[in-house]
Amino acid sequence: MNDQEFVRFVEVQKTFDGETLVVKDLSFSMRKGEFLTLLGPSGSGKTTTLLMLAGFERPTGGDIHLDGQPLSRVPSHKRDLGMVFQDYALFPHMNVFENVAFPLGIRKLPKTEIGTKVASVLEIVKLAGFEDRRPNQLSGGQQQRVALARALVFGPRLVLMDEPLGALDKQLREQMQLEIKHIQEDLGITVVYVTHDQQEALTMSDRIAVFNEGRVYQLDTPDELYENPRNSFVAQFIGENNRLSGAVSGLTGELCEVELDGGGRVKALPVNVGEVGSRTQLSVRPERVAIDGDVREDANRLDARIEELIYQGDTTRVRLRLACGVDDFVVKLTNTRRQELHPVGAPVSVVFSAEDCRALDEP
Amino acid sequence: MVFDFFFFERLWTITRRGYVVLVLFFLIVPIIAVVPLSFNAEPFFTYPMPGLSLQWYTELFSSDSWQRAIRVSFTVGLAVTVLATFLGTFAALGLTMVNFRLKALVIGLLVSPIMVPHLITGVGMFFLYAWAGVIYTIWGLILAHTVLALPFVILTVTATLANFNVNLIRAGANLGANPMRVFFRIILPLILPGVLAGAVLAFVASFDELIIAILISGADYKTIPRQMWSGVREEFSPVITAAATVLIGFSILVMGCAEALRRRITRLRGARQF
């Protein structure tokens, strides 16, 4: 079978009430050994997609293929997928060893083999010595590790994780992100990971599928998503973003010209726009804008006034009001020693190149 | 002493608590007061008692009719417990699994024997069982008492299942267990305290039932309450107080079991932490 299409969603649909689709015509594929994250706001269909892959929800249309085999007639207990649940779902009546040994016992492995396998997986998740504890005697992070061990121990074809770090505090979460990533790389396992935390997704993933309203808006590597968002939802959802609304007034080769709603013209990269005259939303990253910088020939320059300065340690965020009326335009400046900043109220100009200004669809 | 707000607040609190103590006294004293009278040496029903004796207990446990009543009550009670626990646990599982349009109606139907006066249910059963030929038999009594016991099992098990974490079932399936295994290794062990609590309630529902027993049990299968009923109405002897004392002790025992099970359910619920 083709390792490039290890998991394949083909026009998958899901509805719970027969009226609205929670997942709409979903098609994508992932390769073996990949760490793929389903990222999106709550209610975007990412968890439903995961549950369909695991077999707890049946698609109302389309099909999912795993390793070339359609899954529609395969019940969840025969899919051989390890899953880590948001609430861990550790069996409260079993201790750590029994929880981790559960999938091996079900598969009728010999006792000695179960012992060695459980011991080695607990070693990997750094829980050796905790075999006799009950789940309610463990901390959140430890429960998380048991859940991970239980999902890995039987060598599943695929590991699914549904916001597994959502219940942990920030520091522990960042530590676990790296641990999970390292385990995944060391063991070469294929992971489908669900989260609503973009930082987590950027840190861990090989590729990210950005979900919204039951659709994948873009599926790309983290840097592509950030640098080259294909539509305004992704631009807005990943990272910080300045938005300017306007209409396309001219298309000239590689670039386009946009007439801003409050007056003024800028040159931009036409990524997702229509004919001359169509509406568009421009996306500019705050760190790609200079204040009173050198004027290159093709750069955009807009008059502005400083409204607010927010000191954030390594950077200072400058909020500006543009001449076109936008008053939440943000520029991020890296702080250097003895830096002279303009005072609040000072008239300045903001400068950014046309390549850093992406003309996208109007949401 | 200052008659300020806090003085009156304090006074009010004391009055309120005093009243509550009186009500609790009213609740418990009648039950406790009967117990010593059953050890009275004389057939009187008041204090002070002239002397102590176990004669009423001897009479109770040596009497043929009481012995038969005890046998009938336990036989019927245990049969009802088994039948109601099976039917009720399966029904509760089914009810928890799905939502459908007539669900409220189905639950209403399954639970309504609690709310319908037993006398009405009993009169109806009299007709039906007379026609079916099970009237005045032990089978009729078992069938009838199961109707009253079933709602308790369904309510208890449904309540236990309402707190059940669906992800545990998913985790079981995900780790390779087929539905039967998931049921026996994950669901059943976790809801067992709820099922047992339902079973205890089912037993008590049958064991304490009187009205339907009056109507359909006949002379050969008198239960303990039925026997006691005859006793209270016909010749009120201190044997009744001895029987009452035994039943009170039995109730407290059963209550202790039910309470222990309830705490175990709560503890398992507490185990479901993030």
Next chain:
Amino acid sequence: MNDAIAQGGPTGFETTYLKRQLKRVEREKKLVAFGLMLPALLYMVANFVVPVGVILFKSVDDRGVSTVLHRTSAAIADWAGGELPDESVYAALVADLKKSEPARTTHIAAKRLNSAKTGYQALLKQTARRVSKMDAIAPGAAKETLLGIDKRWADSAYWATIKRTANPVTPVYLLSAVDLTLNEGGDIVRSPEYMRVYNKVWVRTFWMSTIITLLCLAMGYPVAYEMAHARPRVANVMIVLVLVPFWTSLLVRTTAWVVLLQNEGVLNDFGLWAGWWAERVQLIHNRFGVYVAMSHILLPFMVLPLYAIMRRIPPDYMRAAKSLGANPLAAFLKVYVPLTRHGVGAGALFVFILAAGFYVTPELVGGSRDQMISYFIAFYADETLNWGAAAALSALLLLLTAAMFFLMNVLFGINKMKMQ
């Protein structure tokens, strides 16, 4: 790579198609669920729904005359009343009696007719005996024959009675359960004075249940309040004090009250000793005894739902009310009490419905003027075997119960409170 980039725009799917797809997916799960529910459902239908249905049926069932005298019943349907019916009706009666006498079913019709018109039992039985001994009666001679047996067959009132009771369904039992009856003309009128008992009993049932509900509320609300807000150790003791009576059988508790309230009993002696009364007072076999015993038995049903609700009220609500300037009484009345209304509704409903159906306790500790409607149901069902009357009273009691349930639901929203 199959990146699915959002194109925007609504999907053009018909919802009917989606619903069909959804159903297909859900069907399997539903089948399993119904399979699990089915045994319990069938059991309940057979052993509970059918018996209650039988009661409702028996409360209007009047097939005595229409089955035994089915030819007469059919023939008399065309008779307008007034003058005597024509020959065909007489012939039908003769034919019916010739059949019923050897089948020994005459008495069923006779008894039913007698309850509508006195003297009918003897008339019908005697006529049937005479008719059955005769040989075949010549066509057209039936009227003559019957008049020869008894002059009363020439009285159209007797025929009107047959016509009135020929209907297999009758409102008579239900009417008499509220002291109404049908007169000979078939109009609804009040029962004769000496038979008017039930309305008084219905009012009494309703009144006594209301008083007991109020007594339980007055005793139960403070207890539940203290229980919900006491220190855990104290609360546990209080719960035990409520649960012990709750788990003790109703008959045992009633018996305890019989023992305590007797003329030679503990309470009477105690009152004498304490100087509450100078000579023995009647504490049992009167309304006082019934109220005491029944509110004792039903009090836990009030306390437990209230406690369940009160325990879940976070103290912040009362604190907030007080911080906003409400005095303790205002905070209690405007914030606390409204928060407990589902519990009050559930408790009151339990107590009222159970009280209205009580039989054992009033029977043992009440006097003859303290009996509620259940006493009469038991009396007819267990002693006089008047099934029509027992069924009609049961049907009305069931109606009262259901009405109470819906009323409480409207007033308090019981559905919002999970049964404990």
